[in-house]
Structure formats: C-alpha cells, structure tokens
Amino acid sequence: MQSKDHIFAAPIAQLGDFCFDQKVAEVFPDMIKRSVPGYSNIISAIGMMTARFAQPHSQLYDLGCSLGAATQEMRRNLTQDGCAIIAIDNSSAMLERAANHLAAFKSDVPVTLTEADICDIEIENASVVVLNFTLQFIAPDKREALLKKIYQGLNPGGVLILSEKFISADDTVNQLLIDLHHDFKRANGYSELEVSQKRTALENVLRPDTPEQHKERLARVGFNHVDMWFQCFNFGSMVAIKQVAIK
Ligand SMILES: C[S@@+](CC[C@H](N)C(=O)[O-])C[C@H]1O[C@@H](n2cnc3c(N)ncnc32)[C@H](O)[C@@H]1O
Numbered sequence: 653m654q655s656k657d658h659i660f661a662a663p664i665a666q667l668g669d670f671c672f673d674q675k676v677a678e679v680f681p682d683m684i685k686r687s688v689p690g691y692s693n694i695i696s697a698i699g700m701m702t703a704r705f706a707q708p709h710s711q712l713y714d715l716g717c718s719l720g721a722a723t724q725e726m727r728r729n730l731t732q733d734g735c736a737i738i739a740i741d742n743s744s745a746m747l748e749r750a751a752n753h754l755a756a757f758k759s760d761v762p763v764t765l766t767e768a769d770i771c772d773i774e775i776e777n778a779s780v781v782v783l784n785f786t787l788q789f790i791a792p793d794k795r796e797a798l799l800k801k802i803y804q805g806l807n808p809g810g811v812l813i814l815s816e817k818f819i820s821a822d823d824t825v826n827q828l829l830i831d832l833h834h835d836f837k838r839a840n841g842y843s844e845l846e847v848s849q850k851r852t853a854l855e856n857v858l859r860p861d862t863p864e865q866h867k868e869r870l871a872r873v874g875f876n877h878v879d880m881w882f883q884c885f886n887f888g889s890m891v892a893i894k895q896v897a898i899k
C-alpha cells in the first residue's frame with residue numbers, strides 16, 4: 653500500500669526548507685504524482701527514449717533517482733547488450749526505499765545505487781543520462797559545470813533527458829502557469845494550506861530557470877540538438893542530444 657502525502661496538511665509553526673528526508677521518501681510516489689503534471693507520461697517517455705538511445709556496452713545514469721521510478725522504466729526498456737544503470741541520490745532515505753522498490757522487479761540489467769552528490773561523481777561511457785526534476789535543486793552556480801560534465805561523459809549519439817519546473821520570462825504567463833499548477837494540485841486533493849505551506853518550504857531550495865535559460869546553457873556546454881519535447885503548465889521535459897560523429 654502506498655502512503656498518502658499529508659506532510660503539509662496541518663499548520664506548521666516553524667516551516668523549514670523542504671528536504672528529501674524519511675517523511676518525504678515514505679510518501680514520495682503519491683506526492684510526485686499529485687504535484688507534477690505529466691509525471692507518469694514523462695517516466696514512460698524516458699523508457700521509450702532509452703529503447704532508442706541506449707548503446708550496447710554503455711552506462712545509463714539516473715541522477716537524483718529518488719525511489720528509482722526512471723531507473724525501473726529504463727531497465728524495463730533496455731534490450732541492448734552489456735548495459736549498466738547507475739542511479740545516484742544524496743538522500744539515504746530515498747536510496748533505502750529505492751533498493752526495495754527495484755528489488756521487487758525481475759531484471760538482468762545491473763543497477764548500482766550510490767549515495768553521492770551528483771556534482772561530485774564521474775560520468776563516462778554514457779548513452780542515456782536522466783535528470784528528472786533534479787537540476788532545479790542544484791545550486792544555480794553549479795548547474796553549468798554539472799551539465800558540461802554530462803556532455804563530456806556522453807558518447808556521440810547519447811542523450812540527456814532534462815525534466816524541470818520552469819518559470820516563464822513573461823510575468824503574466826508565469827502567473828497563469830503557477831495558478832494552473834495550483835489548480836492541478838487542488839484537483840488532486842491538496843488543500844489551500846498544503847499548497848501554500850509547500851510553496852513556502854520550496855522557495856529557497858527549488859530555483860527554477862526559464863526554458864530559454866536551459867536551452868542556452870545546454871548549447872553553451874556543447875549540445876547541438878536541444879528542444880522541449882513535453883510541457884504541461886510550468887513543468888516540462890527537454891531532450892539534448894550529443895551529435896553523432898561524422899564517419
Ligand atoms: C524531485 S526528486 C527526483 C524525482 C526522480 N528523479 C523521479 O523521477 O521520480 C529530486 C531528487 O534529487 C535528489 N537530489 C537533490 N540534490 C541532489 C544532489 N546534489 N545530488 C544527488 N541527489 C540530489 C533528492 O534527494 C531527490 O531524491
């Protein structure tokens with residue numbers, strides 16, 4: 653049975669910053685499904701892109717893997733020989749649960765779960781890299797170096813799938829997308845108090861960029877094929893492909 657997210661349901665006197673602790677890990681599948689429009693479509697598409705982009709004898713990375721939802725979908729869609737998945741998160745509570753979650757499925761694809769800061773790890777021989785709602789939690793001044801490292805670690809023909817919460821450069825549209833997202837959360841059973849307390853708790857830790865900032869940064873680190881493949885309100889997912897070497 654999946655636990656329901658009531659974390660922000662009662663008034664919290666001293667609202668601290670949102671973090672991925674035991675309490676959040678326990679309710680995470682319910683929280684993310686009810687909070688992120690399009691989440692399950694994005695997970696399915698990560699599987700579909702894995703089927704297309706995974707290269708034999710390469711590594712696939714799930715950076716900020718939480719409970720391993722994207723890892724499992726990648727694993728399920730892998731048909732290429734000799735691949736391994738490296739799933740990384742810096743929350744021990746998430747990783748403990750990810751191990752249990754992934755153990756429930758049968759698969760021959762090796763998965764390594766590692767507790768680390770994704771800014772400190774090495775990326776090499778990669779064909780698919782997933783940042784599914786993780787970059788937004790990385791300090792803004794560290795984002796470009798992380799993306800550069802991903803670009804350099806990808807093999808030619810490799811792909812980065814980058815899903816994020818966005819802000820819009822147009823103030824009116826920005827407010828509309830935020831309002832629509834809050835409508836989405838209310839429609840999924842969150843109260844006014846839950847929406848507003850979570851918003852405050854996320855303020856200092858989830859710092860969204862505009863789609864334009866993402867595209868420019870991805871181009872700066874070297875990606876030559878970049879675009880948004882999905883967007884619903886202020887949430888979306890981009891694809892960035894490292895050009896295939898000309899033979
Ligand atoms: C919104 S969740 C990601 C959801 C997940 N990718 C999925 O598809 O279900 C963000 C995750 O990033 C992790 N995280 C945040 N900063 C990190 C960092 N510097 N290094 C590793 N993991 C990080 C958090 O612990 C959290 O589990």
Ligand SMILES: O=C(O)C(=O)C[C@]1(C(=O)O)C=C[C@@H](O)C=C1
Pocket residue numbers: 683684687688785817850851854858
């Ligand atoms: O609930 C929100 O407002 C969110 O921004 C959703 C969001 C995210 O985008 O990562 C924030 C934290 C939780 O990890 C799950 C989802």
